Amino acid sequence: MxxxxxxxxxxxxxxxxxxxxxxxxxxxxxxxxxxxxxxxxxxxxxxxxxxxxxxxxxxxxxxxxxxxxxxxxxxxxxxxxxxxxxxxxxxxxxxxxxxxxxxxxxxxxxxxxxxxxxxxVYRYYAAAREMRARLAAGPRPLLVRGSYLQDWLVDSQEWNWRVNDTQGGASRAFADIGVHLCDFVEFVTGDRISRLVANTVRAYPERNGAPVRTEDIVSLLVQTDGGVTGTLTVSQVSHGHKNHLFVSVDTEAASYGFDQEDPEKLTVGTAAGITTEHRATAAFESADAAHVSFLPAGHPQGYQDAFNAFIRDAYTSFEGLEVEALPNFADGVRAACLTEAVLESAKIGAWVDVARSPRATEAVA
Missing domain, CATH: 3.40.50.720 (NAD(P)-binding Rossmann-like Domain)
Structure with a gap:
């Protein structure tokens, strides 16, 4: 239909x-x-x-x-x-x-x-799905490291509606891109971030002559409900990075790394070294990865392909069929819970518990 x-x-x-x-x-x-x-x-x-x-x-x-x-x-x-x-x-x-x-x-x-x-949308890369499948099947995660870096606000004269807190909200860098990073971490590990401590930084007190009240940089220490610890960095003032979302998860047996700017690959680290595995090859064995893999090996899939896969799943659900892992408004609430915790922690300079929020499956109409 x-x-x-x-x-x-x-x-x-x-x-x-x-x-x-x-x-x-x-x-x-x-x-x-x-x-x-x-x-x-x-x-x-x-x-x-x-x-x-x-x-x-x-x-x-x-x-x-x-x-x-x-x-x-x-x-x-x-x-x-x-x-x-x-x-x-x-x-x-x-x-x-x-x-x-x-x-x-x-x-x-x-x-x-x-x-x-x-x-x-970053849930919809095949490498992200493959990472999730391996983490679900393998030894428990121990450490997560991640960053989402951009450079579109490195110039103090750059201005956009997102900088204005009346249009964008009290948080900018975290609410704009940090929530993507946290969603990716929670998606691939299956854990929820339960506690965090955050530091926020404004690179410039003014932009284009207007006062800035939203953050450019966020540094986070996080703990998950599964006992994983981690460090996350968010920045919109990092030269040379357009949309550098990177996540690495270390487990008892191996580490897995994903880079959104090179999304066809999953890096796998062991004591013997680091190997790179490619989408649409025998290395990507999970059905979850196959669900979002459309093109043969050597034909790269990028952001628009991931977005296309997201919309395909969204419209499939709109037609009344069940779709696993589709982000919906409950995930939007989850992102807002994390943003609130980040702002509160930065304000008081201490660890903050992240408010409980419904998982997506609990809020499907």
Whole structure:
């Protein structure tokens, strides 16, 4: 069955959503932005029909699935309207600007019985799935090390709506990319981060003459409910790194490493040395990896392919079929729990327990 989608927002990530909708065999009906002129321009780029505004698109009988791809501060209004309209919803993270808002949106979606999805897309690399399968089958993890580094804010004059806490929320670097890193760690290990201590840093007190109240750098020590300890680093001011999400998990028998900028490979370390194993070869044995592997060996799969796989799974679930490991609004709440803990720990300079939150399977409508 082909579902009809509408996208609220017309930026870079909207184009990624548009390509993934079509790759999954569904129809992109239209797009809406903050203004009619913006909608016209976005519709031209995305090859869709412009709607006058977001609410016209959400309320349209021609739209089955609403994709919310707008600044964080507007998510609540659009998600609320879509839930009341009974629409299936894909919302970019962070789901809400804080934990209270994220929880309210999840509760609304559950009570309205509308299915949801949140793009924690790094779960959809074959190497990530292979790592998860091996960790589930192998000796217990001992240590996790990870980082997510970007460089788009290394210049003190760089500005974006994400820097503005009224539009993006009280956290920037962690809420924007740190939650991806933590979601990846929890996904591959099967553990939850139960405690953390965080330090946050603003590289510049001002940007473009405006005060900065959100962080550029976060350093974390974490402990999981399975007894794993770890160190995580998040930065948007690291020269030469565009989207360097790296995670290594050390177990009693081997270590496993994944680099999002080189995602076709899984590194495996033993006392004999480090080897590199490639997607779509005999080394990747898990059915979980095969589920998100589309191309033969030597034909690289990248971020858009991972996003396509996420949308394929999301729309499969929207059609009423069960999909394992699909991130939904409960995962958005989980990210907000972690963000709240990071901000609280940085404020008081001490370890903080991460609030309990529902797993995704507990919140499926």
């Amino acid at each position: 082909s579902l009809r989608a509408g996208i609220v927002g017309g930026g870079m990530i909207a184009a990624v959503h548009a390509a993934a909708i079509r790759a999954a065999g569904h129809e992109l009906v239209g797009v809406a932005t903050r203004s009619s002129s913006g909608s016209e321009a976005a519709a031209g780029r995305l090859r869709a029909r412009p709607f006058r505004d977001a609410y016209e698109l959400i309320d349209s009988g021609e739209v089955d699935v609403v994709h919310v791809c707008t600044p964080n501060g507007s998510h609540a209004a659009y998600v609320t309207r879509a839930a009341h309209a009974g629409k299936k919803i894909v919302c970019e993270k962070p789901l809400g600007v804080d934990l209270v808002e994220a929880q309210q949106l999840n509760d609304l979606a559950v009570s309205a019985r509308v299915p949801t999805a949140v793009p924690f």
